[in-house]
Amino acid sequence: MANLAIPTLTAPSVSNYDTAAWWNANVYQLLTYGLNPPIFVGTQTIAQSVATSTWSAITLDTEQQDTYGGHSTTTNSSRYTAQVAGWYTVCGVVTWTQNSTGRRGARLHVNGSSVAGSAQLFAPASGTTFTGVMTAVRAVQLGVGDYVEVAGTQSSGSALSTGVAAGGDLASALYVAWAHT
Known part of the structure; x- marks a missing residue:
């Protein structure tokens, strides 16, 4: 449509x-x-290496839903760009591969800047399982052309990959839904 x-x-x-x-x-x-209304759900199916102690936008190479064409899997694939102005309900998750050192985090960005109150940081439960960190669900106001991303950070001491589980039920993802003007 x-x-x-x-x-x-x-x-x-x-x-x-x-x-x-x-x-x-x-x-x-x-x-x-x-x-x-505009709705976007994108996930990551190819792991991404993230440097230690930096916030990095998470690439999303698969779309489950993109009703208004605000995402590209090839250009700026971490971004959902608003096609309609308004308030959006947004949340994301970053999944990390097995590693027990340091912390893992996820937060939302609008136009490259962090969204206050959206970050979550956790220590991994163990070094034998993936760790999924979900952002807080937030309402963000976007103008046409503004973009939103989910970003991740980790403090293992070296680069660490995001985790991609077989079947896709545990993967980094971004959910964006238009709520109102």
């Missing part, structure tokens, strides 16, 4: 309640947009 603009409702007047134009502008377009 082509990207839909947020409907602009017309002012009511006694003479326009039964016209097709009024119906299309105030009922049909509003319902069509409401049932088809």
